[in-house]
Amino acid sequence: MSTGAKPRARLARGAASILVAGTAAAAAFALVVGRLTRSNATPPKAGGAPALSDARMMAIIRSSMEAIITVDEAQRVVIFNPAAEFVFGLAATEAIGSPLSRFIPERFREAHGQHVNRFGETGVTERQMGQHQRVLYGLRANGEEFPIEASISQIRDHSGKLYTVMLRDITERLRDENALKRSREELRELSANLQNVREAEKTRIARELHDDLGQQLTALKLDLSALAHGLGDDTTPETAARLTGMSKLIDSTVAAVRRIAADLRPVMLDDLGLVPAIEWLANDFTSRYGIAVERHVDTDGAEFSGAAASTLFRIVQEALTNVARHAEATRVVLTLTVDGQRCVLRIADDGVGALSDSGDTQRRGPQDKTFGLLGIRERAHMFNGTVSIDTAPREGFAMTVTFALDALQSEEAA
Ligand SMILES: Nc1ncnc2c1ncn2[C@@H]1O[C@H](COP(=O)(O)OP(=O)(O)OP(=O)(O)O)[C@@H](O)[C@H]1O
Ligand SMILES: [Mg+2]
Numbered sequence: 001m002s003t004g005a006k007p008r009a010r011l012a013r014g015a016a017s018i019l020v021a022g023t024a025a026a027a028a029f030a031l032v033v034g035r036l037t038r039s040n041a042t043p044p045k046a047g048g049a050p051a052l053s054d055a056r057m058m059a060i061i062r063s064s065m066e067a068i069i070t071v072d073e074a075q076r077v078v079i080f081n082p083a084a085e086f087v088f089g090l091a092a093t094e095a096i097g098s099p100l101s102r103f104i105p106e107r108f109r110e111a112h113g114q115h116v117n118r119f120g121e122t123g124v125t126e127r128q129m130g131q132h133q134r135v136l137y138g139l140r141a142n143g144e145e146f147p148i149e150a151s152i153s154q155i156r157d158h159s160g161k162l163y164t165v166m167l168r169d170i171t172e173r174l175r176d177e178n179a180l181k182r183s184r185e186e187l188r189e190l191s192a193n194l195q196n197v198r199e200a201e202k203t204r205i206a207r208e209l210h211d212d213l214g215q216q217l218t219a220l221k222l223d224l225s226a227l228a229h230g231l232g233d234d235t236t237p238e239t240a241a242r243l244t245g246m247s248k249l250i251d252s253t254v255a256a257v258r259r260i261a262a263d264l265r266p267v268m269l270d271d272l273g274l275v276p277a278i279e280w281l282a283n284d285f286t287s288r289y290g291i292a293v294e295r296h297v298d299t300d301g302a303e304f305s306g307a308a309a310s311t312l313f314r315i316v317q318e319a320l321t322n323v324a325r326h327a328e329a330t331r332v333v334l335t336l337t338v339d340g341q342r343c344v345l346r347i348a349d350d351g352v353g354a355l356s357d358s359g360d361t362q363r364r365g366p367q368d369k370t371f372g373l374l375g376i377r378e379r380a381h382m383f384n385g386t387v388s389i390d391t392a393p394r395e396g397f398a399m400t401v402t403f404a405l406d407a408l409q410s411e412e413a414a
Helices: 009-040 054-062 082-088 107-121 171-235 239-266 269-273 273-288 306-327 372-382 407-411
Strands: 068-073 077-080 126-128 138-140 146-158 160-169 292-298 331-339 340-350 386-391 395-406
Touching: 068 082, 082 138, 082 160, 107 146, 107 160, 107 273, 146 171, 171 239, 171 269, 171 306, 171 372, 269 273, 273 292, 273 306, 273 331, 306 331, 306 340, 306 372, 306 395, 306 407, 340 407, 372 386, 372 395, 395 407
Parallel strands: 292 331
Antiparallel strands: 068 077, 068 160, 126 146, 138 146, 146 160, 331 340, 340 395, 386 395
């Protein structure tokens, strides 16, 4: 085989440029092929005597890193270039004269033959093959199937139609793409798992702070007031003042513990559910930042799974944090609605907005990574949700997250 030793890497390297050349040049090749095949049904051998331009064109076909196969109207091979020899593992001398179908896995043969005939009837000069199928497959001489990308062109001359197929083995590309897809999915799973672990940890710490520490402080406060009561009028003014100070300190510590616990994870999210937790979040936001939050929350009595409630809550929390940090807004409209089988969460502000839906990236260098919106997208993805952002400078920032309701209700979704 003339190109048996040609390294695959070389083919792969040239692939990108060939694709461009491939689609654009297919029709041109077809014309040349027509001229070449008219005088000679096999490619001219070195030392043959084709016209100079034909020889040149044949040299191009021979040196193409794209496999080129030309068949006649009966779909018998008339040209089989060295790249085709390499890809299919078969010498041109053996390929020429044989039916095109021998290069196609059996189960696709009939459909393929019909496609070619239909293509012939359209009169279109060239087109990409495999529009009805996700991946096309070729069949090597050794029986191995492999994925290909191909375009087909046609010409008619006095002896009938000629079809030229230009194709490329995309085994390695598909393997790389699949590996990339797998690794992306693994990263997503890892990220989802980290989110879940983090959430569980936050819940545990918030519970312990709220219940254990909170109760102990309350008990301490009760002891203190019992002590003050027991001392009655026997206390000196200094002791009384100190007891009052201690009591106030306990009160403020209880408040701090509650705040820290709620910041970690509001207990009401687990105890009362999503809607009261969002109410609390919005009120807390307004009292902290003085920005009004107009609420339209109507979940139509839908019950969310624990993980989904956490996700929706965290999305609102991150969006509100962004409003406080970036928006310079005076008002936020928070909408959570269930409409048939869809649940839509939208947080929109009237602030300064951003240049693009991933934020104002032009001002940022690659080292200034931001994770809030990315985290929102990842959280939404865990429930097959989609995130869309509508923003422009001075036109506010609106984020809409849409879910299928059943994904938010199934305990398994996360
Ligand atoms: N409500 C908003 N108004 C204006 N700009 C916003 C708003 N929300 C986000 N942005 C822009 O989008 C960018 C990305 O937001 P993102 O939450 O991903 O990152 P961040 O808030 O800057 O940092 P962090 O990773 O701590 O969340 C922000 O830096 C900001 O420029
Ligand atoms: Mg943020």
